[in-house]
Amino acid sequence: xxxxxxxxxxxxxxxxxxxxxxxxxxxxxxxxxxxxxxxxxxxxxxxxxxxxxxxxxxxxxxxxxxxxxxxxxxxxxxxxxxxxxxxxxxxxxxxxxxxxxxxxxxxxxxxxxxxxxxxxxxxxxxxxxxxxxxxxxxxxxxxxxxxxxxxxxxxxxxxxxxxxxxxxxxxxxxxxxxxxxxxxxxxxxxxxxxxxxxxxxxxxxxxxxxxxxxxxxxxxxxxxxxxxxxxxxxxxxxxxxxxxxxxxxxxxxxxxxxxxxxxxxxxxxxxxxxxxxxxxxxxxxxxxxxxxxxxxxxxxxxxxxxxxxxxxxxxxxxxxxxxxxxxxxxxxxxxxxxxxxxxxxxxxxxxxxxxxxxxxxxxxxxxxxxxxxxxxxxxxxxxxxxx
Numbered sequence: 001x002x003x004x005x006x007x008x009x010x011x012x013x014x015x016x017x018x019x020x021x022x023x024x025x026x027x028x029x030x031x032x033x034x035x036x037x038x039x040x041x042x043x044x045x046x047x048x049x050x051x052x053x054x055x056x057x058x059x060x061x062x063x064x065x066x067x068x069x070x071x072x073x074x075x076x077x078x079x080x081x082x083x084x085x086x087x088x089x090x091x092x093x094x095x096x097x098x099x100x101x102x103x104x105x106x107x108x109x110x111x112x113x114x115x116x117x118x119x120x121x122x123x124x125x126x127x128x129x130x131x132x133x134x135x136x137x138x139x140x141x142x143x144x145x146x147x148x149x150x151x152x153x154x155x156x157x158x159x160x161x162x163x164x165x166x167x168x169x170x171x172x173x174x175x176x177x178x179x180x181x182x183x184x185x186x187x188x189x190x191x192x193x194x195x196x197x198x199x200x201x202x203x204x205x206x207x208x209x210x211x212x213x214x215x216x217x218x219x220x221x222x223x224x225x226x227x228x229x230x231x232x233x234x235x236x237x238x239x240x241x242x243x244x245x246x247x248x249x250x251x252x253x254x255x256x257x258x259x260x261x262x263x264x265x266x267x268x269x270x271x272x273x274x275x276x277x278x279x280x281x282x283x284x285x286x287x288x289x290x291x292x293x294x295x296x297x298x299x300x301x302x303x304x305x306x307x308x309x310x311x312x313x314x315x316x317x318x319x320x321x322x323x324x325x326x327x328x329x330x331x332x333x334x335x336x337x338x339x340x341x342x343x344x345x346x347x348x349x350x351x352x353x354x355x356x357x358x359x360x361x362x363x364x365x366x367x368x369x370x371x372x373x374x375x376x377x378x379x380x381x382x383x384x385x386x387x
Contacts (some may be wrong), residue, residue: 015154020246031103039063040107042100043073043092044236045114048081050124050303051251051358053236063106070094070110082114082122090122091115096229101195102240109199111233127228130362132384134224137373141272143349144227144365145204145220149263149357150238151255152185152213153248159213159256160184160247171261174212183208185247189215192234192241201234202226210261210318220268228362251358253302254311262312262319263357267364270349271373279347286372287327287336287350293371294325294335296379300363302356309356320353 041064042057056075064070077083077090092112100107114122121128134142152160161184162168177183189206196203196217206217217238219231235251242249254262274282290297302308306322313322320326320335327336329343335354342348355364370376 015156016246098199101198126362130366143221145268147266231361253356261317265355
C-alpha cells in the first residue's frame, strides 16, 4: 500500500511590505562597519500635510555635541506640498537633537523647523508660534503629557491581524490585553518603546487599547515646547519601526466605522500653581476659561479644523460630543477629565480628552496656554511681538 501524500499546511498570508522581507542579516553586516569618526545625521521635518514626517541624511565630520553644532540644510518643498517648483528651496533649521536608535551612536536624529525661501515659517510649521507663546508663559512652568493612540494596519490598509473578510470579536478583551488572540503587533510596540528610550524621547508608558490593533504610548511630563518636540520625534520613530516590520501606523481619529473606538491624543496639563497644595481652584479656573472657548479649541485639535474629530467625538466610545463642552471627575465621556486622585488631593493636573490622534501637539499646547494663561477669548488669536 502506498502512502498518501502529506498536504503542506497553507501559510497564513500576512499583509506586510516587500521591503520588510529583505534579508536583515545581510543589512547587519554593513551596519557593523566602522565610520572613521564621521557621523550620520538624519534631519526630520513635518511636511505640507501637517501630519506626515519626512527625513534625509548627511555626513558631519565629527559628532555634534549640541543643536548649535548641526548646520541648517535645505530640501525641495515642491515634492512635500510646501512650495512651487519655480521657487522650491526650503530651509531646515535644527531645533532638537536625539540619539539615532536605527544607526546607533554616534549618529543623530535632528528635528527641524521648516522656513520658506524668505525665512518665514512654512504653513505647517506650527512650532514657530508655539515657541513664542511658550516663552511668554515660561514662568508658569507648564507641564504636559500626551497620550498618543494609533492603529496598526497591514500594507493593504486593513487593521493588522484582523480577519481578511470579517471582524474580530466585539470590544472588551483587548484593552491592556495579553495573549495572541487579544493583541496584535506587540513586537512593534516594544521595539518602539526601546527605540524612544535610546533616542532620549521622554516616553513614559504604553498599553494596548480598546480596539484590537490599536495601541497607545505616552510622552511626558515635558515642559513647554519640549512636548511637541518629543511627541513628533516619537511619531517619526514609530513610523520608522513600522517600516522595518512592514506595517503601517495610522493616526486617523476613526480608522474603522461602526462600534469601534476612535483614536485620540489626550493631553494632560498643569501649571506650577495647579501642582501646589490648593491647586484645584486654579484647575477649576482654567477649565472655566476652556469652557468659554470650546469652538476655538475644536478647530485646532485636528489638522482639518474639526472635521476629522467630528467622526470621533460623537458622545459614544469614551468620547464627549463635539458640539458640547463638559467636565467631570473621573468621567471619560467628558471634554475635560479631572482624575479622581486630583479631586481627592486638591491639586495636580487635568486631562483634555478632545485632541484627535492626528493633532499637531504644537497647536494643542499653544492653544491651551493662550486660553488658560494668556486669557485669550473668542476664536481669534493675539499676535504677540517678538521678545
